[in-house]
Amino acid sequence: xxxxxxxxxxxxxxxxxxxxxxxxxxxxxxxxxxxxxxxxxxxxxxxxxxxxxxxxxxxxxxxxxxxxxxxxxxxxxxxxxxxxxxxxxxxxxxxxxxxxxxxxxxxxxxxxxxxxxxxxxxxxxxxxxxxxxxxxxxxxxxxxxxxxxxxxxxxxxxxxxxxxxxxxxxxxxxxxxxxxxxxxxxxxxxxxxxxxxxxxxxxxxx
Amino acid sequence: xxxxxxxxxxxxxxxxxxxxxxxxxxxxxxxxxxxxxxxxxxxxxxxxxxxxxxxxxxxxxxxxxxxxxxxxxxxxxxxxxxxx
Numbered sequence: 599x600x601x602x603x604x605x606x607x608x609x610x611x612x613x614x615x616x617x618x619x620x621x622x623x624x625x626x627x628x629x630x631x632x633x634x635x636x637x638x639x640x641x642x643x644x645x646x647x648x649x650x651x652x653x654x655x656x657x658x659x660x661x662x663x664x665x666x667x668x669x670x671x672x673x674x675x676x677x678x679x680x681x682x683x684x685x686x687x688x689x690x691x692x693x694x695x696x697x698x699x700x701x702x703x704x705x706x707x708x709x710x711x712x713x714x715x716x717x718x719x720x721x722x723x724x725x726x727x728x729x730x731x732x733x734x735x736x737x738x739x740x741x742x743x744x745x746x747x748x749x750x751x752x753x754x755x756x757x758x759x760x761x762x763x764x765x766x767x768x769x770x771x772x773x774x775x776x777x778x779x780x781x782x783x784x785x786x787x788x789x790x791x792x793x794x795x796x797x798x799x800x801x802x803x804x
Numbered sequence: 805x806x807x808x809x810x811x812x813x814x815x816x817x818x819x820x821x822x823x824x825x826x827x828x829x830x831x832x833x834x835x836x837x838x839x840x841x842x843x844x845x846x847x848x849x850x851x852x853x854x855x856x857x858x859x860x861x862x863x864x865x866x867x868x869x870x871x872x873x874x875x876x877x878x879x880x881x882x883x884x885x886x887x888x
Contacts, residue, residue, distance in 0.1 A: 608832040612825050619821025622814040638861040642824050642854050649831045653843045
């Protein structure tokens with residue numbers, strides 16, 4: 599829902615709540631009782647849910663993730679001009695939505711995955727402002743192939759890839775997450791932020 | 805000065821409305837602030853104030869003394885009114 603509509607709902611709710619607050623005698627009449635119920639219960643809950651939904655959607659934005667200084671280098675790595683950098687190749691070729699690049703690869707594609715991501719985000723805030731972020735930044739858990747397979751499973755390049763089909767066990771191990779996609783020698787160049795000073799960068803055509 | 809039944813209810817309504825209005829204001833401001841802390845402000849300040857206000861309002865609703873039919877005439881005579 600557009601921001602201005604959410605803000606309009608919030609402002610209308612504030613006005614109604616303020617009206618009943620300043621003139622509680624309105625509730626003497628039947629209409630006033632209904633107005634109070636709307637202003638003090640239905641509208642605030644509705645407005646709160648709209649706001650929550652907006653915050654959840656906004657937290658998926660690449661620009662939102664990059665508001666934290668520590669994420670700056672990870673954002674920069676999306677522009678590395680080297681196809682072996684997996685996030686950069688995905689970002690630059692539109693394999694993931696650019697405006698939700700971080701979220702697309704770092705959410706859990708499981709039931710309640712979105713909420714788990716949100717809780718991880720809250721932990722990021724705790725780490726950023728209370729305990730201090732760990733250096734270097736590490737994932738909480740090893741990256742799960744499930745997040746790659748969410749898009750790649752069933753695609754020709756994945757299902758018929760020479761290495762993937764070298765033997766039936768390899769494919770089974772990839773799909774069951776026993777063999778990581780990022781195994782050394784496979785897709786093992788990820789953000790690689792330590793090397794960012796020594797690489798060329800892609801400049802998108804405006 | 806005579807204290808009517810409506811006075812404490814009005815007071816609770818005012819507090820409840822104040823909490824809700826303030827909470828909604830915080831929520832609205834948090835939506836205009838594009839920063840990870842804005843979500844914290846939305847939940848821990850805005851939503852908490854709104855929830856407190858709604859809770860107080862509902863508590864007030866369920867705690868209105870019941871008016872028995874035979875009392876209502878007498879109440880009117882005393883200037884007591886029931887609100888909400």
